[in-house]
Structure formats: C-alpha cells, structure tokens
Amino acid sequence: MSAVDDEGLRMAETKKSNLALVAARAGVSVASVSRVLNGGSASEDMTRRVREAAEALGYVPDASARTLRTGRTDQIALAVADVGNPVYVQMMRTVTPIVARAGYRLVVSSTGSDPDDQIDLVTSLNRGYADGLLLSPLRITPELIEAMRASRLPIVVIGSLPPDVELDNVRADSATGVGLAVEHLAAQGRRRIALVNGPVDTVPGAARLAGYLDAIRRFELPSSPELQVTATGFTYRAGRRAVADLLGQASPDAVVCANDLLAVAALKELAASGARVPDDVAVVGMDDTDAAELATPSLTSVDLGSAKRAKAAAKLLIRRIEDPEAPVRGLVIAPSLSVRESTGPVTDHAEVRS
C-alpha cells in the first residue's frame, strides 16, 4: 500500500472504444479513421489527428466486426487429437512460424479421438471462427469425410485418407517407415520382432499393422499372433499394459512401436522385467520426437516426417485460402530412420555376452 497513487497518469483507458468515438474525437468521419488506420491515402493533417485520437482512446479494432465485414479472421486452426503426444507438439512448433509469416495467428484446439468431436470441429469452423483448418484425424468415418467435403472453409488433412477422397492432404508413408525399422533390426540378426501397435481402427494403427505384416513377409521372419499386441490408445499408460501382455505371451528380441510414447512404455516395461535394451531386446519408436532423444536409453525412431508434413500442410492451406480454386493436392513425405542407443550395435554387447 504505497502512499502515492500514480494511476491515471498515462493510463490508456481501454474500457471500450470504436471507430465512431475516435472519429468524433478527431473531428472526422469514421470512414476516414478506417482509411488512415488501414493505410489508405490521407492528408498529413488527417493522419496526425486520427493517430492521436486513436492513441488517446487506446483504440483497438473489434475482431468480430471486421470479420463480419471482410469475411476474414486471419486465424488458422490446428486440431490435434492428444496434446500429450509429442508428435503434435512438434507439429505445433513447425506450423506456428509459417502461419505467422503469412499473417495468420494459430489457434490450437484439442479434440478427442472420437470422430464426432472432429465433425463438431468442422462445423464450428464453418461458423467462421478461423479461415482454415489443419486436421490430423485418428479415425476417419464416412460422416467425417462428408463433413470435410461439405465444409465452406478449406481443410487440409495431415494423415492418410481413403484413396478416392479428393481433399488436400499430406500423408506419411507408415508402411515404408515400419519397413525401415524391421530392415534395420533384421540386419542385426533379430528374428522375433514384435509390434506394439495402437488401436487398429485408427488410420495410423491400420497403416502400421499393414506395414509390419508386409515387412515380416518380405524379410522372411517368423510371424505369430503372439508377437502382435494392440494398446487401447497411443499413450504411455496403454503402452505399459500392452507391453506387459506381450512379454507375458512371447519373448521378442526386438519391439517396433507405433509411436514414441508406446516405445518409452516398452523401455520401462522391459526394464521392470529385467531385460536389457538393446542387448536382450531392441526397441524402435516412431515419429522421432523429443521423447525419443530424452528416453533412456535414447530411442531409435522412425521419422515419419511429422515436421515436414505439418509444414507442407500449412503451406497448402494458406495457398488454398488465398486461391480457393487451386487444384486439390495430395503429398507423401518419405520416412527415414534415426538410429540411437535402443537398437545400438549388438556386436559390441554380443561379444561380451556370449
């Protein structure tokens, strides 16, 4: 409680204010104020008076009025299924500077994995709260596709779509990605390669299972149902349960996981069971997020190009917003493998071990 009150000294009174008030104070018309503030041509005297009045009143233009008039919000929405998944963090990071450079603000909303949530999101997009949407849906239903197709505002899908759907999208090549992982493991002489997948009724879950089965066949590895487990979600906790089940029913010498969180869960569960990584069991994650580098041992991870995908999707969306007639595009980003400790050269340890 200081004795001196210095409030009101130079306090911009942001209570409320609009063009009319500024105009009245400057002694000009609202049109002129708008023109000056939006960089139209005006006399020097006019410009000065308007600027002063606006400053004095702490004028801030009203977003909804402007949007109503112009039809633009200068916002782009990014919808993610799970804010806890580091792959989405990576996407947010990549997208933010791109949309900012194009003059948009990014707003993030988190949906559940429920397709209905996403339909709601598309609907509310059509209320016009953003100029476009970047959507990365886990599950795709015909209803969701129909909603996206009917959307008045542009949507770019990050992820795969059924082949006949004509929507801008940027997809990963999960199958090839899983193939890279299996190839890497097989080259080390690993034979009992397990898959820890997320729900197979999701787009990534289905793609990763397909890629796994294909790779197992290609490399002529033993295939057995016991080596495949499905977590109830792409989360750490679900991963722990799934891996515990796996270890109860099989003895893999390598585990490929559908994302990095599941892979961290595998590391933990293996450690709890007394198995050494990578000596006894190798672990491969997917998405190549921060979590892969932070894990102990650090995780070999399939880079599905999330950052590139997000970047490409953002550019696609911006182009589409600016030119609604642009042809529909579908991009595929090639995967690569980031090798780290969790699949570390077996030779070093194998020598020691045997």
Next chain:
Amino acid sequence: MSAVDDEGLRMAETKKSNLALVAARAGVSVASVSRVLNGGSASEDMTRRVREAAEALGYVPDASARTLRTGRTDQIALAVADVGNPVYVQMMRTVTPIVARAGYRLVVSSTGSDPDDQIDLVTSLNRGYADGLLLSPLRITPELIEAMRASRLPIVVIGSLPPDVELDNVRADSATGVGLAVEHLAAQGRRRIALVNGPVDTVPGAARLAGYLDAIRRFELPSSPELQVTATGFTYRAGRRAVADLLGQASPDAVVCANDLLAVAALKELAASGARVPDDVAVVGMDDTDAAELATPSLTSVDLGSAKRAKAAAKLLIRRIEDPEAPVRGLVIAPSLSVRESTGPVTDHAEVRS
C-alpha cells in the same frame, strides 16, 4: 474412379447460408428463425418448418455476427510460453474439460518468452477474439502489467505477480517447494546439493533461486556458487549445457532442477559422465509432469500444483467473465513432493533387483 457418381444425392450444401435464406425457405421471418434455433417459444408448425429449412440448407450460424451482436465469443484463450514444456500440457488437459463444462471452447496460443509477445496477446484479446485469457507469463514487465490492468476483458494470471498488483491470479509456492526437495535430500545425508535453474530474470527462475538459498541456509548446508548453474532456458537442450558446466566445476551429491525437462537433462548428462543415479547423485525435478514418470530412472519431482492451479485459474476466469464486479482474488497452491527412483534410498534399490 467408380462409374457411378452419387454426389449431390443428399449432400448438405454448406456453401453459404444465413438466417435470411432459411427464413425465406421456411416462409417466415428471420426473427422467428433465430427464436426457434435459440430455443425461444414458437408454435409446433413454426418449429418444424424452421428446423426443416435449416437442415436442408445446412445452416450454421456465423460466429462473428453473433459475437458482434451479443458481445460473447464463448471462447477462452490459454497462452503458454512453450508448448514443448510438459507442465503446459498438463495445464491444457486440466483446463479443457472445465471450460467445456461451462460452455466455452478453449483456444491455445503459444507465445514466446518475450513479454512483448504477451502484450500483443493482451491487445489481440481486446479485439474480442475470446471472452477471457489465462496467461502464464515467464517474464513480467511493468508494461505487461499495465497492459493486463488496462484490458477490457478479464485475465487470470497463472503464476506469481509483484505484491502490489491487483489482478486475479493463482500462484505456486516455489520457495516452499524447493524447500521440500532440499529437506528430502538432506534427510538422506546429501550435503552438496546443487541447483540447476532456468533464467533468473524469469518469475519462476527467481523464485526457485530464492527458495534454494533459503533452504540451504535453513538446513545449514554448504553454499557455494559452483553449486548453482543457470540454464539459458527451461528446455532440455539448455539443461544439458548447464549440467555439463556444473559437473565440470563441482561434485554435487544431489541436483535440484527448476523443472522436469532440466531434470531429465541432468539424468542424461550424469549418465554420460558415468555417475549413477541415485547412488552417486540424486536428482529432483519440478512440476511433477508426465516427463517425471517417463524418465529413467523415474524422477522425484516437486509437485507445484500445476493442475490445481490451472483448474483454479479457469474457475476464477469463468466467474470473472460472468461477474465482472467480483472482487480480485489471489490464490496460492501448496506444493508437495512426489518421491520416485531418482532419489530412492540406495538400500531399496538392492532389494528390488535381488
């Protein structure tokens, strides 16, 4: 390429539509349409016709028009400094259901740690793109405080403020939290307790340093500048560098870190240097996020009540939106300690493994 085109069969044409179109189709006035759709009283016949017309046209109300008229957006904004920090993920998770239950949608924007970004954010809030803002600023400047004070729309600060500032806020008690960590370590006989802090010109950085110095004095532990290092940010990478510096200049038997990311960095750097955790060096994190549980070994972490703080802040904001005259409140959430492996008793370690 199927031979049959079934487009236009029942495709809701969401091109554009407004109350006037719906009204024309239903043969009633726009006012009646609005009334029916917003749950006003209307005859059965009227209701049916309006519903049908709205459905047929795929009518979706325009957000900006509604906002312009009513002054409400039904959105609450949450601004976080770093989407990569798991403590913010925790906050987002907690806040989402609370605002949803109150009928708001949550939009997340990420600011940098630069106070100017946050001032921009407050300004754009005053454009009316949300009904209120939850802000967790890393650095607080007089300008930011002035901007928040002058805001036309309510803001609740998650974090500490200078004592004389009258703004709704929910703060952690970092000092006591650090004290809990030091007490726990001292009770194990650890004496050379180091601090890995974030930048001290940030609010949490300053608070944690103060708490550390106070605790060191209280427990009569040796204090030396070599035991205190400051990372250039609250990130993993900055943490690695800071811990490397620390290990180069001192031999701590315990490390208290200003957040979980820094603590994970400490684990990694200690492992790289050959030190065993917790046998040689104990590590304590802060915020008690998922990262603490996922780390190897799992991290003992000071729970600064982030989830509770976020929850309380959201409730405060909603109350404030609904009653702008409500008295200003400041809450403090008490910290607690979640003990895990990284400070585990050395004896216990042996039991588990044998």
Next chain:
DNA sequence: AACGTTCTTAAGAACGATTACAAGAACGAT
C-alpha cells in the same frame, strides 16, 4: 473565366445475427 481532372473526405450501405417493440390472432370472461 470556364471546364476537366485529380485528390481528399463524408455519407451510407452492407456483413449476419439478436432482440426490443409492436401488431395481430386466439381465447376466455363478463
């Protein structure tokens, strides 16, 4: 001096929703 050109500024019409107000219909009561 009359006229056309250019430049500056103002007036007013949108954008699409909500809502106060008024007008008319329906209905029961006296």
Next chain:
DNA sequence: ATCGTTCTTGTAATCGTTCTTAAGAACGTT
C-alpha cells in the same frame, strides 16, 4: 358482443467495421 389477456409472429434497430459511391475542394489547362 366487447374487452382484456396471452401467445405468436413480424418489423426494424443495433453491434463496429469496411468500402462503394459521390460530393466538394484544389488545381491546371484552354
């Protein structure tokens, strides 16, 4: 039959901005 009440529906104003149109001023040209 008249009046008052209630219920339903329509008319029109309003939110704050942008932008078209047009009016007026300034200036050069013939």
